[in-house]
Every structure is written in C-alpha cells, then in structure tokens.
Amino acid sequence: MAAKKPAPKSNVSADELKHHYREMLLIRRFEEKAGQLYGMGLIGGFCHLYIGQEAVVVGLEAAAEEGDKRVTSYRDHGHMLACGMDPKGVMAELTGREGGYSKGKGGSMHMFSKEKHFYGGHGIVGAQVPLGAGLAFADKYLGNGRVTFAYFGDGAANQGQVYETYNMAELWDLPVVFVIENNQYAMGMSVARSTKSKTLWERGAAYGIQGEEVDGMDVMAVKAAGERAVQFCRSGKGPYILEVKTYRYRGHSMSDPAKYRTREEVQKMRDERDPIEQVRQLLLTGNHATEDDLKAIDKEIKDIVNEAAEFSKTSPEPALSELWTDIYA
Amino acid sequence: MATEILMPALSPTMEEGTLAKWLKKEGDVVKSGDIIAEIETDKATMEFEAVDEGIMGKILIAAGTEGVKVNTPIAVMVEEGEDVPAAGAAPAAKAEAPKAEAPVAAPAAAKPAAPAPTQSPDWPEGTKMKTMTVREALREAMSEEMRRDPTVFLMGEEVGEYQGAYKISQGMLDEFGAKRIIDTPITEHGFAGIATGAAFGGLRPIVEFMTFNFAMQAIDHLINSAAKTLYMSGGQMGAPMVFRGPNGAAARVGAQHSQDYAAWYMQIPGLKVAMPYSAADAKGLMKTAIRDNNPIIFLENEIMYGKSFEVPDVEDFTIPFGKAKIERAGDDVTIVSFGIGMTYALEAAAKLADEGISAEVINLRTLRPMDTETILASVRKTNRCITVEEGWPQGAVGNYISSVIMQQAFDYLDAPVINCTGKDVPMPYAANLEKHALLTVAEVVDAVKSVTYR
Numbered sequence: 001m002a003a004k005k006p007a008p009k010s011n012v013s014a015d016e017l018k019h020h021y022r023e024m025l026l027i028r029r030f031e032e033k034a035g036q037l038y039g040m041g042l043i044g045g046f047c048h049l050y051i052g053q054e055a056v057v058v059g060l061e062a063a064a065e066e067g068d069k070r071v072t073s074y075r076d077h078g079h080m081l082a083c084g085m086d087p088k089g090v091m092a093e094l095t096g097r098e099g100g101y102s103k104g105k106g107g108s109m110h111m112f113s114k115e116k117h118f119y120g121g122h123g124i125v126g127a128q129v130p131l132g133a134g135l136a137f138a139d140k141y142l143g144n145g146r147v148t149f150a151y152f153g154d155g156a157a158n159q160g161q162v163y164e165t166y167n168m169a170e171l172w173d174l175p176v177v178f179v180i181e182n183n184q185y186a187m188g189m190s191v192a193r194s195t196k197s198k199t200l201w202e203r204g205a206a207y208g209i210q211g212e213e214v215d216g217m218d219v220m221a222v223k224a225a226g227e228r229a230v231q232f233c234r235s236g237k238g239p240y241i242l243e244v245k246t247y248r249y250r251g252h253s254m255s256d257p258a259k260y261r262t263r264e265e266v267q268k269m270r271d272e273r274d275p276i277e278q279v280r281q282l283l284l285t286g287n288h289a290t291e292d293d294l295k296a297i298d299k300e301i302k303d304i305v306n307e308a309a310e311f312s313k314t315s316p317e318p319a320l321s322e323l324w325t326d327i328y329a
Numbered sequence: 330m331a332t333e334i335l336m337p338a339l340s341p342t343m344e345e346g347t348l349a350k351w352l353k354k355e356g357d358v359v360k361s362g363d364i365i366a367e368i369e370t371d372k373a374t375m376e377f378e379a380v381d382e383g384i385m386g387k388i389l390i391a392a393g394t395e396g397v398k399v400n401t402p403i404a405v406m407v408e409e410g411e412d413v414p415a416a417g418a419a420p421a422a423k424a425e426a427p428k429a430e431a432p433v434a435a436p437a438a439a440k441p442a443a444p445a446p447t448q449s450p451d452w453p454e455g456t457k458m459k460t461m462t463v464r465e466a467l468r469e470a471m472s473e474e475m476r477r478d479p480t481v482f483l484m485g486e487e488v489g490e491y492q493g494a495y496k497i498s499q500g501m502l503d504e505f506g507a508k509r510i511i512d513t514p515i516t517e518h519g520f521a522g523i524a525t526g527a528a529f530g531g532l533r534p535i536v537e538f539m540t541f542n543f544a545m546q547a548i549d550h551l552i553n554s555a556a557k558t559l560y561m562s563g564g565q566m567g568a569p570m571v572f573r574g575p576n577g578a579a580a581r582v583g584a585q586h587s588q589d590y591a592a593w594y595m596q597i598p599g600l601k602v603a604m605p606y607s608a609a610d611a612k613g614l615m616k617t618a619i620r621d622n623n624p625i626i627f628l629e630n631e632i633m634y635g636k637s638f639e640v641p642d643v644e645d646f647t648i649p650f651g652k653a654k655i656e657r658a659g660d661d662v663t664i665v666s667f668g669i670g671m672t673y674a675l676e677a678a679a680k681l682a683d684e685g686i687s688a689e690v691i692n693l694r695t696l697r698p699m700d701t702e703t704i705l706a707s708v709r710k711t712n713r714c715i716t717v718e719e720g721w722p723q724g725a726v727g728n729y730i731s732s733v734i735m736q737q738a739f740d741y742l743d744a745p746v747i748n749c750t751g752k753d754v755p756m757p758y759a760a761n762l763e764k765h766a767l768l769t770v771a772e773v774v775d776a777v778k779s780v781t782y783r
Contacts, residue, residue, distance in 0.1 A: 069530070102563035112562035119529050120562070124553050130519050131554060134526020141482070141508070141532055164519025171514070326564035327598050329622035 012220060014288035020062065020219045021279045022297050024054035027078045028276060029305045030087055031250075034077065034094055037309060038254050043094045047108045050078035052249035055275035056181055057082035059222025060149060060242075063230050067144070071119040071132040072151035074109035079151065083116045087304055091312035099315030103322055126159030128152060129178070133169045133239075136176035147233045151179045155186025157200045166207040166239070173238035177229045178204070180241065181216070183248040188260035201243035211241025217273040247273070331411060332381055333402040336390075339368060339375045341580045342631050346370045347395045348403060353385045359406065366392075366403070371464070371635045372496050381406060386413040451613065451648055452641040459642040464634040466608035467497050467573075470615035471535060473645070475505055478533060481619055482509040484524055485537030485574075494539045495575065495634055521547030521572070525554045525624075528568035533619065538574035541590050541628065555624035556599030571618045573627035576604075577669060577719050578756055578767060580632065587756035589720035591668065594626040595696040595729070601650055602696040604628040606671035608638035610694055613648030621650070630669040651698035655707070659689035662777050663707040665730055666717035667693040670768070673749075674717045677773035686781055696726060701733050708734055712743040713780040717773055722750040744780035749773050 031049045038047050050057075053075075061082040064070075072079045080090050085101065093100025093111050101111040111121045119135060122128040132150025139146040156162060157180055169176055180200050184191055197203060201211040210232070214225040222244060229240040247269045251258050258266075283289040336346065347369040353359055359379045366377045386407035390397055397403065407413055461469070475481045482505075487494045489502040489512040502510040513520040517538065524534040538544045544551065551572055559567030578587035594602045601623055605611040611629070618625040640646070656671065657678050666674040671692050678688040689707050693699060708714045714734055716727030727748030734746055752766045 071526070100563075102561055102565075105563055106561040110561035112558070112565050114565045119526075119566070120558065122554070124549055127522060127549060127554055130522025130550070131526035131529065134523040134528070135530040136526075137523055138527040138530025138532045141480075141527070142530075161518045161522060164514075164516040165523065167514060167516065168519055168523060326560045326562075328601075329559055329564075329567045329569070 014283070014286070016062075017279055017283055017288060018293075018297070020055075020058050020223075021276065021283060021294070022301065023058040023061075023082060024219065024276045024279065025297065025301045026087070026304065027051075027054045027058070027081050029301050030081060030091070030308065031077060033305045033309050034091070035250070035254070037091075037095065037312070042313065043108065044096065045107060046074065047094065047254045048075040048252065049250045049254075050075055050248075052269070052275075053181060053183055053216065053246045054078060055219035055222050056179070056216045056244050056246050057151075059219045060177075060179065060226040062219075062223040063226030064147070064149065065230075067117065067146050068230070069117040069119060069132075069135045069139070069146060069148040070151065071122070071128045071135060071148065073125065073128055073153060073156065074121070074123045075153070076109065076111065076121050080111060080113070080116075080118055083113075083118050085111075085113050085116050085118060087308035088311040091308040092315045095312040095315070096317065097312060097315035098318045098322075099311060103326075104318040105322065105326065126152060126156040126161050129156065129159070129162045130165040132178075133165045133174050133176050136169070136174040136233075136239075137172065140172070140174055145234060146175065147230050148176045149179055150176050151181055153186060154180065154182040154184065154191050154200060155189065155194070157182075157203075158186075158194060163203070163207070166204055166209055169239040170207045170209050173236060175233040175236070176239045177226070177233055178209075178211075178239060178241045180243040181246055182243055183246045185248065185252070185260065187252040188256070190260065199243060201241045204241040209239050209241055211243065214242050214244045216244035216246030217275045217278065219275055219279060330408065331386060331413065332383065332406045334365070334379075334404040334406060336397045336399050336401045336403050337368070337377060338399045339370045339377075340372050341582055342635070343370045343372075343399060344635070345396050345398045348390050348392060348397050349374060351388060351392045355385050355388055357385045359383055359385055372494065373492070379406075383408055384411075386411070451609065451654065452643065452646070457642040458639040460637050461608050461612075461640050462635055462637050463605070463608045463611045463629070464495070464497055466612035466638075466640055467615055467629065468499065468501065470612045471498070471619070472501060472504065474616055474619040475501075475509060478619075480531065481533045481535065482511060483535045483537060484511040484513055484520060486513055486515055486539050488512060488537050493537075495631060497537070497634070517543050517546040518550070521550040522554065524570060525550050525568050528555070528570040528624075529558065529566055534570045535619065536570065536572045538572065540579075540586060540631070541574050541576040542586050542588055544572065544574070544590070551594075551600070551624070551626070552597055556597050559623070560599060567622065568624045569622045571615075571625045571627050573615075573618075573625075574629060575631040575634070576628035577630050578632075578751075578763075581758060581760065581763060582756075583758045584755035589718065589751065590626075591628055591696055591718065592720050592724055592726050592729075594628075595699075595726060597697075600624055600626055600697060602626045602628065603650065603694065604668040604696055605694065606633070606656075606668055606692050608636070609640045609646075610648065610654075610692070612640055613646050614650070614694060616645070616647045617650055620647075628668060633669055633672075648694065650695045651700050653694060653700035653703040654692045655689060655703070656692045657688065657690040659687035659711070661687045661711055662713040662715065662781055663689050663691060663704065663711045664715055664717060664773070664777070665691045665693065665704055665727070667696060667726070668718075670717040670719055673768055673770050673773050676770045677717075677777065680770065680774055681777055684783075686777060686783065688777060699730075701730075701737075704730060705734065705738050708738050709741045712741050714742075715747045715749055715773070715776045715780060717749045717768065719751045719768055722748060722753050725750050744782070747776040747780055749776050
C-alpha cells in the first residue's frame, strides 16, 4: 500500500468532505447492522459486507453524472447506497421481504434499480464485466453520452471473460470505466498467490486500454481518478481502467473463518488507513467541523440505519403468489 | 485420357450450387492449382481449383446455371492432341468415390421437404404464397424487424463483411451498416455478455452463434444473466433479445459440432425456446422472437437452411409462440416433433399412409412455451403417441412430453409412449456410423407400428 496521501487540496470544500464522510459512514453503519441482523438469523444465505472499501464507491459516485450506470458483483450493498438507493429497500431485500428492491426475490447478491441506473448485483464472478460493457454499448448506440462503471474484484480479474470484454470494449470504443476493486483477497486467495502480474490494471495495455492505480482508502484520490476516467470515456476515447487498492475488513462472506491473514494485518489497516477516519481527521484538523458536528452526522446516520433495520423486520414476507411473477415480461 | 470434372461439394451440407463463372474457356491449358471456375454454394462463393493438368476440352454446364447437383459432370479435360469425347461417353469411374459421400451427408433431408397437407391456423385459405428457403425466411424476418425498430441489431461472428458463415445475414451489412450488423471477434462468452448488457440498457440484440455448440462457452450469460434477471430484479429489468444459430447435427462434422440443445434450454424458466421446421415457421417465429420482451433461444438447423417451403406473402407475417401446428391430420397415432425432426416424422407418416396407418403429425414450433393442449387433444383422439427428435434419449424433450401425457391423458393411452431420439453416443465422423447415430425414418415407422400393434 502506498504511503498516506498528503492533506487534501485547498479547493476541496468542507461541504464536500462532509458529504463523503456522511456517505461512507452510512455504508459502514449499514453493513455493521446487516452483520447483526445476519447473526440474528434475519438475513440468510450469502452476505458479503463492504466494510473497509467505502471510499471506492463514494469517490467514484462523486465523479458520476445523472444517468451514468453502474453494475457490480455480489458485494453490492455499498454501491447501492452510494448511488442513492433507499437503505430501507436494500435492507428489506437482505431480509427477503416484500419491501425489498426485488420484492425479496433477489437477496443480498441480486438487487437492481432502474431509477438509479443500478444494474445489479451479479453472483457469477466476472459476469458483470461484459454486462457493464454491454450497457456502455447501448449508450454508445443510442448516443446519449452516458458512462458505465463496471466494478469487479481482484478475483474476477483472472476470469477469461474480462479479457474478452477488454478486447471488444477497446475495439468498439465503449464508454465504460472498468473498476478493479483490489481488496487483495479473492475469498481466501491473496493476489500474490493468484498471479505473478505486478499490477492488474496494466493488463489492459495488452488491449490498448489506458488506466491507473488509485489509493482506494483515500476518497479524494478515488474521486480525482474517477473524474479522469469519466472524462476520458465521455469524450469518446473508449474504456479506462482504475485499479483501486482497497481492503476488506470483514471476511469474504459471513461464514469466512479468515485463516488466510492475521488479525494484526487487519488491525494495522484499520488503525492507519481507514478511509472514514482519514476524512474525519481532515475535517477536524482543518477546522471544517467540530466533534459536535460529526456527532450530529453520526446520529443522523444511526437513525437512518435503525429505520432501515426496523423496516426490514416489519415489511411482510412476499406473498406466495410472487413465486410465479416476473418470470416472463 | 479424357477426365470429367464434377461439381464439387464445397461445404458439409452442400447438395447443389450455382456455376457462377468459368475462368477457363475451351482450349485453355489448365495446370494443377489453377482456378477454373467460381461456384456459389449455400454458404459462399468459392473458387474451384483444378486438380489435374490438361486442356479444357469441353464445358458441359454453362456459366450462370443454378441448381447444379454435386457430382454432376461440369466439364471434360483432355490431354494434348486428344479429341473431346462425345457427350456421355466420358469415363464415369472417377465419379464413384465422391458420389458415395455427398448424399450420406443428410439422410433425412435427401428429399425436398414438401409442404404437407396442413390444418394451419396461421393464415387463411387462399392467402397468396411465395416459395423461399429457410435461410431467406430468417433473413427477411430479421431485416423486416430491423427496418421497423432501430434498437434491433445483429451481432456475431462473420455476420457482416463475410456475409454470414451460413449466409443468413447476406446483404444485411449493405442495408443496415456496420453500426447494426456487428462483426465480433471469436469470443462467445464475452459478446453474449455484452449483448445481454445491451439488452438491459434498452436495445434488442440478436446474437448469432455460428453454431449452438459454441454457445456452451457463453451459456452462463444465456441462463444466469439473460434468463434470470427479470426475476431477480422483481420485474424491474430483463433482457429482450434473441440468441440464434444452427443447432443439432450438420453432416460429417464430428462430435463437437453435432449436438441438439433443445432439451437443455427447454428446461430454463425465463427463456423461451423456438425451433422452426419450415421457412414459414422460421419467418413467423423469428419476427415474434424479436418483438418478445424476453430472452429467446432460437434453434435453427444447418441442413434445413437450403430447403424451400411456401411462405404466406403477406405484410408482417408472425406466428405466436406456444401454438403447435398440425402438419398432417390423422386418426391412428400422434407423432410429435419439432425442427428437423419433422422431416423424419412427415416422411414416416407418408410411408405409414401407404400401409394404411393414419398418423397425425404435430409440429411443436416452440418448446417453451409448449403447446401441450394440442398434443393432449390429439392423443385423446388417437390413443397413441410417439415423439421424434434428433437429441439424446436421456432427458430428451420427448421424455417431458411423455410425462405430461401420462399425467393428463393416462386413461386414453392404448400403448406406452415411445421417444424416438438420436443414439446415446457422441456423433461419430465415419459416414456409415453417423447415419446410424442419427434417427432414421425406419425407426419412426417401427415405433408407430409398435404402438399400433401392427
């Protein structure tokens, strides 16, 4: 991991920093609550938490414009909250209730929002990459100037379809930002154990795709890189790759015993590189916010998350008739 | 010694072709490897090279002649100083070896598929008809829909500049341009995913797989991405698109290129599966498929591409999904089939009629949704049923039909349902083995005799 970034540029406003703080905190508290509900048996199956990676989606959403699209894997709660989906609808989908985004039929891994241009929520590692390029294909075909963010992890980066997609995305100049969320572990397999490539983004060069590595624990660095990528894609130059170096504090899923890394490694990352704490310190040391200001934000977020949790418990289970709907359009 | 030059078979399924152009004229010296003619096959225009050296003695088939059967003598080569033998006197011995090969290629399709007497609800009596091949019908359907809806586009390997590996999309690049007729690299997994994403994003892709064998590389997107997203999103978004291409055995192309996927795709909720037999089926079902808001698996057959049928000459001819067609009415037994299986079913029905057995032949046309009502109504009348398909026996389409009949018309059955299928083996290459691996008309006839206790 690169050394800690210097203080933010003077042109970063206090409001912007507070916005990022608030957005990242929402994801963190939401995910902590999801973990609790899982422990209580209210959420079943697979549940992949995003804790530690918050700066990635919050930074990139800050670089997106209205109408831009996003698609990701099964570790998708953070992406949905960051693009403005309602925490109540997301949490109720986790608990498999009628009020969930997919009426309880998708679950943690499969949620969508046409309104927020969020295209899932895909459970097969790497499949979202050509799907994202396809969304960009449609935008280019329709000439609407939109850009798609196709998120995938370091694990998916070894899937063959990613490279098939790179080839066609560059061949056809598709406006897609390939975001490699390199959290350093594909389930239990560290990047060093899965490839001898020094970086993942540089593999794009084989197809003529430009890209860069980004400090994914620094929300402002992510946003700046996102703006470069979006500008590149929107101007018709084709795809762009961002390899965002990040870290997942929790296990791959709820049932991960985490024997593949030490507690010390995780603790060190939390202590020294936490994306939320970094922004918190910037706000305090720059006199942009007081402890009381931040406490007020914390309280506001806590209320939102509690409300979402309450909704997810009280929303009824889907009617049995829902079993047979939405199979055909 | 004078040698006959025979019309060559330039593709696995070619039975005849057009002698487009002679590049040597009578009296020209021909060296081995010289291009002597251009021949248009069912797939492309090919150059025909001379094997032997000599002098072009006589051209027997004029340039521009269409429908020249494979192995027809098209010219006579002579040696220097030799006279051109009188017509018909040329040695025929050379023709023996190749002759044995070509007809074997398509045992079921050896006869032109004549339109059988129908009880079709698809078009009123007296409708003006035109003759066209399955290939032309598919092309016309796609082109009509692309003219109607600018969000429809065609994507696949060699669909554009090459004019289609099987010439289905011939001429479409010229009409619609490279934005809508998109040549892809050989990368099925990737482009199937991109097309599915494009469907999520508001377009109506038609994805051509050069054959459905290659779709196995992409099947995750067909099933997990295209078929399931509507359900997983609680109805918010789905994939209105068509995956199409030749399915099933072609001819002499071996195990990895000869498989019928009908039963595979038929199992998946969220997909619809169409499998046309005739050109009318192909045209009407394809137009319906493109307009449908769901992912459609459209299973064509290479051997059927060149077959001609009558197609209603009306504007906007469509065939609804889930509606079988009784291609031939009968009383003694119900034969249910679909796709190329219909050629076996109809030939068997004709043979059986000669022996006094009246078979009702049902062409399913779509496997999902499946018109089981038409099957059941027929079985309640005939009390006997056999199913006919080229696919394998375990988990066959016919197995499902049998179970539906057993559960809903058990008391009407006078004999167990028999599933006629391809043999339970990977497709062999050798001509004689391939012939045995495929279904035969005789097997269908035998099955009918068995259920009618004749």
